[in-house]
Amino acid sequence: MYNDLILKNVSNRIHLEPDEEAYFLTLLHPFTIRRKQLHLHRGEVCRHSTFVLSGCLRGYTIDSNGLEHILNFAPPDWWIADMYSLVTQQPGYLNIDALEDTQVLLLSKADQEKLYIRIPQFERYFRILTEKSLVSYHRRTLHNLSLSAQERYLAFCQSYPSLINTIAQKYIASYIGVTPEFLSKMRRDMLNQTR
Amino acid sequence: MYNDLILKNVSNRIHLEPDEEAYFLTLLHPFTIRRKQLHLHRGEVCRHSTFVLSGCLRGYTIDSNGLEHILNFAPPDWWIADMYSLVTQQPGYLNIDALEDTQVLLLSKADQEKLYIRIPQFERYFRILTEKSLVSYHRRTLHNLSLSAQERYLAFCQSYPSLINTIAQKYIASYIGVTPEFLSKMRRDMLNQTR
Numbered sequence: 001m002y003n004d005l006i007l008k009n010v011s012n013r014i015h016l017e018p019d020e021e022a023y024f025l026t027l028l029h030p031f032t033i034r035r036k037q038l039h040l041h042r043g044e045v046c047r048h049s050t051f052v053l054s055g056c057l058r059g060y061t062i063d064s065n066g067l068e069h070i071l072n073f074a075p076p077d078w079w080i081a082d083m084y085s086l087v088t089q090q091p092g093y094l095n096i097d098a099l100e101d102t103q104v105l106l107l108s109k110a111d112q113e114k115l116y117i118r119i120p121q122f123e124r125y126f127r128i129l130t131e132k133s134l135v136s137y138h139r140r141t142l143h144n145l146s147l148s149a150q151e152r153y154l155a156f157c158q159s160y161p162s163l164i165n166t167i168a169q170k171y172i173a174s175y176i177g178v179t180p181e182f183l184s185k186m187r188r189d190m191l192n193q194t195r
Numbered sequence: 196m197y198n199d200l201i202l203k204n205v206s207n208r209i210h211l212e213p214d215e216e217a218y219f220l221t222l223l224h225p226f227t228i229r230r231k232q233l234h235l236h237r238g239e240v241c242r243h244s245t246f247v248l249s250g251c252l253r254g255y256t257i258d259s260n261g262l263e264h265i266l267n268f269a270p271p272d273w274w275i276a277d278m279y280s281l282v283t284q285q286p287g288y289l290n291i292d293a294l295e296d297t298q299v300l301l302l303s304k305a306d307q308e309k310l311y312i313r314i315p316q317f318e319r320y321f322r323i324l325t326e327k328s329l330v331s332y333h334r335r336t337l338h339n340l341s342l343s344a345q346e347r348y349l350a351f352c353q354s355y356p357s358l359i360n361t362i363a364q365k366y367i368a369s370y371i372g373v374t375p376e377f378l379s380k381m382r383r384d385m386l387n388q389t390r
Contacts (some may be wrong), residue, residue: 008198031295032281061337061341063341063342067341069337070198070342071333071336071337081242083326083329083330083333084330084334087326088331093237093334093337094333095288120315120316120318120319123315123318123319123322124311124315124318124322127319127320127321127325128324130322130325130329131278131282131325132282133277133329134325134328134329134332135278135279135282137329137333137336138266138278138279138289139279139288139337140331140332140336141233141266141336141339142256142266142288142327144336144339144340144372145264145372146256146264146338147258148263173276177340178338182239
C-alpha cells in the first residue's frame with residue numbers, strides 16, 4: 001500500500017515500465033520518525049530526499065532570539081529536504097522534525113543521482129515537482145510582502161487544507177509569521193464576521 | 196557573442212554535442228524590451244521563458260493599495276518567467292518590465308516542450324536551474340519571516356551584487372519590503388556604523 005502512494009505520485013507525472021518501477025522501489029528505504037524527533041539537524045549535511053507516507057514533517061529555523069520560523073510542512077504524499085544542503089552537500093540551515101509519528105521513504109542523494117542516469121525520465125519528474133514547489137514559494141514571497149496576516153492565514157489554508165485542524169495552532173502561527181495569541185484572536189474575529 | 200552567454204550557461208550544467216547546440220539555438224528568438232516597457236502583463240498567459248543578455252528585467256505585483264512588490268530581478272545570464280502561468284498556462288499574477296533597455300532571448304513554451312523531447316538532457320538543465328531558484332526562495336521566505344530590514348538588505352546585496360549600484364533604490368526598497376525613505380536612512384546609518 002505504501003508503494004502505491006509513491007508510485008501513484010510518480011505516475012501522475014511520468015510513465016514507467018514495470019522493471020523501472022521495480023528498480024525505483026529498490027532505492028527507497030522505509031523509516032519511522034517519532035513525534036518531536038529531529039530528522040535533520042541544522043548544520044548537518046542533508047543526504048536524503050524524504051517522501052512522507054503518513055504523519056507530518058516540518059522544516060524550520062530558529063533565529064538568534066530563539067524564535068522558530070517554519071518554512072514548510074510535509075503531509076502525506078509530499079517530498080521534503082533541505083534543498084540548499086541537498087544540492088550543494090554543504091551543511092544546511094534547516095531543522096526537520098516530526099509533528100506526529102511519521103512513516104517516510106528515504107531516497108539517498110547518491111541513489112537519486114544513480115536514478116537520473118539509469119532512468120532519465122526522473123529528471124523530468126523532479127523538474128516538474130521542483131517547478132511546482134517554486135511556484136508556491138513565488139506566491140508565498142509575494143504574500144509575505146503584500147498580504148495582511150488574515151490573508152496569509154487564508155493562503156495557508158489553501159496550501160495545506162489537510163493541516164488546518166490537525167496540527168497545533170502555534171505551528172500555523174509560526175508559518176504565517178504571527179504570535180499564537182494573535183492567530184487565536186484573528187480566528188475568533190473571522191468566525192464572528194461570518195456569523 | 197550573445198550565443199556565447201547562453202551556451203556557456205548551458206555547458207556549465209550539461210554537455211551538448213555541436214548539432215544539439217545548433218538545434219537549441221534555432222529555438223531562441225532575440226528580442227529587445229525598451230526601458231519601462233512591459234514584457235508580460237498581469238492576467239496574460241506567460242508563453243515564454245526569457246533569458247537576459249544585457250540590461251535588467253524585474254517581476255512584480257501591484258497590491259490592492261497600488262503598492263508594487265518585487266518578486267525578482269533578472270540581470271544578464273538569468274532566466275525569468277511567471278512560473279505559475281508558464282507551468283499551468285493559466286493567466287498569471289506577475290508583471291515583468293525592463294529597468295533599462297534589455298536584450299533577451301525568448302524560448303516559447305511549445306519549443307521548450309519540443310526541446311525536452313528532442314534533447315532530454317534539457318530536463319536536467321532546467322531541473323538544476325529550478326532547484327537553484329527554489330533554494331533562493333527558501334532562503335528569502337525565511338529571511339522575510341526572521342530577519343530585520345538591515346539583514347534583508349544585506350541578503351539582497353549577496354543575491355544580486357551587480358544591481359546594488361545600478362538600479363534605482365526604490366526597486367531595492369520594494370524588494371526587501373520597506374519604503375525608499377526607510378532604506379535611505381538605513382543605508383546612511385550602516386555607513387556611519389562602518390566609519
